[in-house]
Amino acid sequence: NTVNANGVNLSIPPLKVAIIGGGLVGSLAALNFARNGHNVHLYEYREDIRTSELVQGRSINLALSERGRKALAEVGLEDEVLSTAIPMRGRMLHDVKGQTSVVLYDPCTNQCLYSVGRKHLNEVLLNAGEKFPNIQYHFRHKLKSANLQEGSMRFQCDYEEQQLEEATADLIVGCDGAFSAVRQQMSKTLGFNFSQEYIEHGYLELCIPAKNDEFQMPPNYLHIWPRNEFMMIALPNQDKSFTVTLSMPFKVFEGIRTPKELLEFFHRYYSDAVPLIGEELLIKDFFKSKPQFLLSIKCNPFHFADKAILLGDAAHAMVPYYGQGMNAGMEDCTLFFSILREPHMTIGKALETFTERRVSDAHAICDLAMYNYVEMRDLTKRFSFKCRKMLDTT
Numbered sequence: 001n002t003v004n005a006n007g008v009n010l011s012i013p014p015l016k017v018a019i020i021g022g023g024l025v026g027s028l029a030a031l032n033f034a035r036n037g038h039n040v041h042l043y044e045y046r047e048d049i050r051t052s053e054l055v056q057g058r059s060i061n062l063a064l065s066e067r068g069r070k071a072l073a074e075v076g077l078e079d080e081v082l083s084t085a086i087p088m089r090g091r092m093l094h095d096v097k098g099q100t101s102v103v104l105y106d107p108c109t110n111q112c113l114y115s116v117g118r119k120h121l122n123e124v125l126l127n128a129g130e131k132f133p134n135i136q137y138h139f140r141h142k143l144k145s146a147n148l149q150e151g152s153m154r155f156q157c158d159y160e161e162q163q164l165e166e167a168t169a170d171l172i173v174g175c176d177g178a179f180s181a182v183r184q185q186m187s188k189t190l191g192f193n194f195s196q197e198y199i200e201h202g203y204l205e206l207c208i209p210a211k212n213d214e215f216q217m218p219p220n221y222l223h224i225w226p227r228n229e230f231m232m233i234a235l236p237n238q239d240k241s242f243t244v245t246l247s248m249p250f251k252v253f254e255g256i257r258t259p260k261e262l263l264e265f266f267h268r269y270y271s272d273a274v275p276l277i278g279e280e281l282l283i284k285d286f287f288k289s290k291p292q293f294l295l296s297i298k299c300n301p302f303h304f305a306d307k308a309i310l311l312g313d314a315a316h317a318m319v320p321y322y323g324q325g326m327n328a329g330m331e332d333c334t335l336f337f338s339i340l341r342e343p344h345m346t347i348g349k350a351l352e353t354f355t356e357r358r359v360s361d362a363h364a365i366c367d368l369a370m371y372n373y374v375e376m377r378d379l380t381k382r383f384s385f386k387c388r389k390m391l392d393t394t
């Protein structure tokens with residue numbers, strides 16, 4: 001056996017690993033590589049989110065499930081993350097008249113999803129990385145180009161002067177999200193397959209604030225307002241607010257041009273949510289930003305020779321209707337590092353094995369997310385009916 005007591009595979013000498021992207025998957029991958037004795041350089045386009053006020057990007061909170069929890073447990077962070085997460089034991093469905101019904105996820109063993117703050121989770125992962133002398137963070141470094149064969153990279157690190165910094169690595173790990181620059185380099189190699197699909201629906205985030213320092217709805221549920229073509233969901237936050245995600249076709253968003261039209265629309269479809277959000281805040285948040293696009297990305301392979309690998313959204317971005325994007329990205333780490341620990345493994349064989357074992361599962365979860373999008377969009381009547389029937393029987 002080539003694996004020592006700490007689980008480090010001695011058949012793979014310490015590598016210089018460049019991780020591109022310090023989001024949820026990149027910061028988790030950094031911890032795993034460091035624990036396996038490799039020298040990690042993590043390059044992140046944004047500034048350090050731990051010291052910046054500005055929260056950029058997608059959904060403020062996320063549903064953490066078993067896949068993600070397992071990956072966090074492997075780096076000793078599950079308890080810390082769960083200590084501030086909010087359990088969601090089921091769905092609370094809001095019908096058009098404002099009546100609610102509950103569907104528990106698991107009435108038998110009480111398993112549940114957890115609502116976690118994206119920024120908080122990212123901070124926990126980055127803070128854990130600080131404790132490793134073999135991890136170095138490089139914020140405000142945007143990968144501009146890479147020669148994967150040679151392991152060389154160029155970063156834009158000073159926005160004012162357009163200054164480029166060069167670096168090299170034995171292994172380049174693309175954790176740079178749906179629009180991955182590493183994947184773009186891989187796409188220039190022979191035999192690389194890639195597809196992407198934008199959906200007709202966009203999403204916009206609203207907020208149900210806390211009232212008198214209390215939640216305005218029961219906190220331990222994922223709240224859903226299914227409305228055929230539209231859908232709204234809300235997840236609880238630590239500060240007793242809810243982050244609300246309104247999802248509907250772009251053409252419907254475009255049809256709402258004035259505060260009056262917005263209030264009419266909400267009173268018609270989401271009447272119980274209006275007093276909770278508050279008309280003033282609803283108008284402010286709705287017109288503050290544009291609805292965001294959603295897309296699904298598949299590719300194959302996930303690696304290039306023994307030089308580069310894609311993890312997380314860089315390998316498989318999916319529409320968010322299954323709540324599994326981050327969880328699946330974290331599970332990439334579980335799988336990849338378990339392969340790395342197999343006896344007599346080499347880095348080249350590990351990358352190849354990861355593609356072999358992961359591609360079909362990743363494509364399947366992208367498909368499931370897309371099916372659920374169709375299910376929630378078009379079949380809500382059947383969906384609510386099914387839920388009510390389930391309620392009747394539990």
Ligand code: FAD
Binds near residue numbers: 314320
């Ligand atoms: P990202 O989070 O995209 O991180 C990529 C990082 O790379 C970023 O920090 C970016 O700044 C950096 N970067 C990009 N380009 C470069 C470059 N050239 N050089 C250097 N750095 C770069 N998933 C769930 O599991 N549960 C949910 O409930 C859930 N809800 C969602 C709701 C919405 C509305 C959306 C849109 C997504 C949701 N997801 C959810 C999916 C989840 O957000 C993603 O799957 C997850 O963020 C992927 O993590 P990542 O680290 O792979 O990529």
